[in-house]
Amino acid sequence: MTARPSPATGPPPSGRTPSAPARAEQAAATGSATRSRAGTKPPAGTHGVRPAAPLTEEDRARLLGGAHHDPHALLGAHPVRGGLLVRALRPHARRVTVVAKGLRAELPSEGDGLFAGVLPLRTAPEYELLVDYGEHTLTVRDPYRFLPALGELDLHLFGEGRHEQLWQALGARTMDHQGATGTRFTLWAPNARGVRVVGDFNYWDGTASPMRSLGSSGIWELFLPGIGAGELYKFEITRPDGSRTVRADPMARRTECPPATASVVDESHFRWQDAEWMAGRGRRPVHQAPFSVYEVHLPSWRPGLTYRQLAAQLPVYIKDLGFTHVEFMPVAEHPFGGSWGYQVTGFYAPTARMGTPDDFRFLIDALHRAGIGVLMDWVPAHFPRDDWALAEFDGRPLYEHQDPARAAHPDWGTLEFDYGRTEVRNFLVANAVYWCEEFHIDGLRVDAVASMLYLDYSREDGGWTPNVHGGREDLDAVAFLQEMNATVYRRCPGVVTIAEESTAWDGVTRATHLVGPGGFGGLGFGLKWNMGWMHDSLGYVSKEPVHRKYHHGEMTFSMIYAYSENYVLPISHDEVVHGKRALVSKMPGDWWQQRANHRAYLGFMWAHPGKQLLFMGQEFAQGAEWAESHGPDWWLLDPSYEAEPDHRGVRDLVRDLNSRYAAAPALWERDTDPAGFRWIDGDAGEDNVFSFLRFAADGSPLISVSNFSPVVRHAYRLGVPDDIPAWREILNTDDPRYGGSGVANPDLLKTDPTPWNGRDSSLTTVLPPLATIWFAPA
Template sequence: MGVDSDDGDFSTGSRGGNGMTIGAAPIPDDVLAMIAEGRHGDPHVVLGGHPYDGGVTVRVLKPLADAVVVRFSGGDVSLVHEAHGIWVGVLPVPEVPDYRVVVNYADGVAHELDDPYRFLPTVSDLDLYLFGEGRHEELWRALGARTMTIGEVSGTAFAVWAPNARAVRLKSESNGWDGREHPMRQLGTSGVWELFVPGIGMGAHYKYAILSAAGEWLERADPMASWAEVPPATASRVHTSSYVWGDEAWLVRRAKKQAIHEPMSIYEVHLGSWRRGLSYEQLADQLVAHVRETGFTHVELMPVMQHPFGGSWGYHVTGYYAPDSRFGDPDGLRLLIDRLHQADIGVILDWVPGHFATDEWALARFDGEPLYEDPNPQRGWHKEWGSHIFNFGRHEVRNFLVANALHWLEEFHADGLRVDGVASMLYLDYSREDGEWSPNAYGGRENLEAVALLQELTATAYRRNPGTTIIAEESTAWPGVTKPTDHGGLGFGFKWNMGWMHDTLEYVSHDPIHRSYHHHEMTFAAMYGWSENYVLPLSHDEVVHGKGSILSKVPGDRWRQLATARALYGFMWAFPGKQLLFMGSEFAQESEWAESRELDWWLLDLPDHRGVLSALSDLNARYRETPALWAWEDDPRTFSWIDGDAAGHNVFSFVRRSSDSDDASQLVCVSNFAAMPHHGFRLGLPHTGVWEEIVNTDATQYAGSGVGNLGRIEAVAGEHNGQPARADISIPPLATVWFRARG
């Protein structure tokens, strides 16, 4: 009969030969009980093979076994049950040999297994030192589940940080989810627990059982897991990438560039609702084709990190190192990114370091105590989002986050990260009333530890991955968000311009007859446009939760709504700053976004909605071929108003130029947000000669009214609006036109 147990309380059973096999290394019964009950911090000192008294004592923990045999080159040695499900025997050799364990259970089958307790630690002292210092830049190579071969033995090394735990066990398919067979060892004072298990490989499911300081067994997923079960299942999975990348040419080109000096028009995507039911592999065909058609330079993916609740859109993360398994395995995401790169499309990933999900099987109170979260509730709990806030000042937590950012940049070849909720990280009083927050060491409201984390993140990312960019979603007036860290800034490459977004959407929401009273909502952003490097975002947050789509924000009939959308995009694509547009807006999605259903693709069967898509595609094409719109984005000399005060006409006109003021590189943008055309409108121009009309969002091919200038205008000498030349032009209703000097 097997030796059974209940919650770690093993029946004693019988001992062999006066309570101990002759020659076996003696171990006190209370120590054996601790091993069996999972309360021993270093089971390897008892289990496995240990030279003693001229032989090798082998102990094996198999509480449900009927018989256990050790098999080695010298033959088979039967073990006897010693106590608490531990079996012991002596091999008549002086040193520990290569051996296997043969276990017989009630099924009558002999199971030959390798012994995890005969292997040295798989985490090095240097790994532990760097982690303790918060400086292990490739932490995913030390912790988590890593397949490896030791000698000729293949298996998986498991390592998890749980410094407050009294013990940790591995639960997996290999032990029938009975963690008693696989207690883990604690590596010194690092708080890291480790175990190499032979025979466990690709795809295996596992969890950790953690004995808290309060004596409670907790079941947790692996914080460093590279793969996870599909929700609502919660186990972690072993994964080793076998993907062969094909984007080397892209990476070589990227390393020679800086994003601020390159074209960047971003298509923001929620994978689950772009089209329903697609895998990463299917998205690699369909999404890539759509982005190529529309001409965006980059795709920004809303969080693809593992999260249990789809309605969180990915912003309440449980698996920071694991891609969302709803769409396939991690190599599927690699394929999607690779295919985008091969189509000359960059990839930005949304990343959420400011807070994390409360699910009890994930990071929350991971080892029974506040660990990843700040123990101070005034710093560790996010009122607005109902989630935990990371302990930014703890070395290991900081390391977890910085290494996680590097993981997505390096293991998945992401070209950038958009950091969510930066403002909530920077301010101790964010979304808190008086008395609900504590000042920093200097009495201020700045979260100094979070600032240091962000600076370390950006500096490290750029050092290791030239050509990448880190983008801040930051909505306050914090100074120096995109200033280099060596000059006291946060080091971000770009900052979302939330003020521009709010002012612009407010302006177009007014009826054209009233827009003259709100004219400077559209011009105000130019007052501060070079205080940071900006992205102009019309993101998912603006088309959800009752806010309506871009189209529905605009008053008037359908023709006016669609025309205004085209005019807005024309204005936006020429205005200083990179552009971001949420999916569906490229063809004027009618209803607001909901993550539970896919976009209204049927609208593309309607000529007027197809016209919006065509207009945007042409804007992207003209944008890419016009360096004046992007190559010197950080130089205020590249922008000037021609007339920013034509409120009575609802007209805005400005010029974009290269930093060297080369006439041939100049582009003039004129936008009319009135519902009527302006004929004979006198426009100041930077120089005389022919200017080609390269964009007209009112063109008939876009379902517009066709008002225009027959493709060209000619400027003559004569000062107007402070410009040395002028031309009388036709400006279509609710439209934007671009003019480029003929070279």
């Protein structure tokens, strides 16, 4: 479970202060336009224009109050008996004139900014509105003369919960529509009485920009001609009780930089250059491939860098260290930086703190071109309560569960999604696909899966309601995770999904169509974080060596269940914050012993079945806890710092661990196959020694031996396969280059016929203090 700081209170809900009424009026002219000089007036032209029948009092009140479900039925051009009725809503305008080829007709005022008249025409021409505000005049296209810009198929797929590219249907999308260039705004708000678009283009006064409801879909739509990329906007929603709320777009693909909260109309112009990477990433199953991950909090890796500046530095650093993948802590927009991204308000928008969405694409492209895969933390478990975001979005629970007890997350002060609601499930499944398709993400690490799976998670007895079968499993969440995984794997070849799941739930990485002993189909993840290994192994190495023999089983227990799932071994950000101390600081002893323990532990971790994940700063034995305010202590690697070899040596070890690992198929080809591992001696607790064999697909072996005692063990015998005549040391964490004492084995160790450890042959080795050694056939 990811540790979280306190939730954010968030900035003011609107993110904007409306301008004076006169300026708001100018804004009512949505669209681009031709602005005439102050004082000029359009020629009057009322010839042939008759007054229109007035609106009913109900329609008028609902339209002006932002609570009308179909403003297009009242505004725009409509054939009536005797001509063509044109009505426009332009508050504070002095005159509104219809202009078309061969036509210039001024509309009589109906008061309150409404102008309407019946023109002597049978059909509606392509017309514009000339809006005179006295000091200036705008020429605009009438948004209410356009048909809906969202198709029936989109509505059908969303209603079925199967719109797998939902971001192409909802939100703000620039387009050409009926001969006009502009932006289509669409919003799902089924409980709203009315919705209006507000933004910089209308000075945050939505009076002239009401949206229409598209039937039972719950979707509201409005095409605004002349509005393009870069415009700021939100939605003003009239709630069921008549009150109003201004909300950011849940589907916004770009946002303002926090603490500002507006959504931004966006269109991508990025040209990918990673075709070779994308074509090859799925050729080898991830379970049978080297997979070594460097976890990064982008805003603090080197604070102050933009996405494009990171692209110049991060790929070089990761490639030099030999990691196969980088994992970003959550990058979706979040208002409170102290949440590290785990309290998301903009699920479809990369955080604007470091640049634009195309800048983020640039970073991923640079990593791919360097041969580095990109994983991303994804947070579908909950969202914060900020009143400009998702909470009670349209006046009633919408994204969260209807039952307040089910909606409230007991640990983080946030709200849980309603996974049983079709549209909410679609919102999240499409979001997983979105990051993979639009940003070429290679894997999603799904946060806090355990909190989703159990109805009683962190809840006291009586504080939760069993499912229909009387159990504690959240059946809706199970179905959602299965659908998400199945959809991502079907649509995005080569992508891997990874579960942060801290319980013994059966079948996290089992295929969704395979039913396990508990009666559930597999959740369908590709990999799962091994939280048990992490907890037990860190508990062991934090003990003084003299006490470790009493905890020996904590290091060997992981092999009891190592093949029950497909595992990642994580030393993540969660383990180096909130008083848990950095990895090297968990180790006992003086500074030399701490570093030696640190190196030995990493050697053990890289050899253990499962993939590896290491959080930034641990690769050079940073002693201080991580803090998002300043990031890793890079100064420790400065050559002018007298202790620099201590830290640079650990970083050199990590580089060599990754290179030796990548070159040794025995360490990764059979990570999920029990035949790929054999203990040499798993019971040497008195010696604090762990020795085992790993095997490649062709049977080629590799030996790993870890001595977690501070003494040298001379003539230490290991039982080995008798078909290998000699072995050589390929990695020793006690090497002086890493800061070790330099105890090593001869260049060649010959197998002798002395039976040992249940085998007919053995090796005589020397084990350095607090060190891990790998041996390969000579």
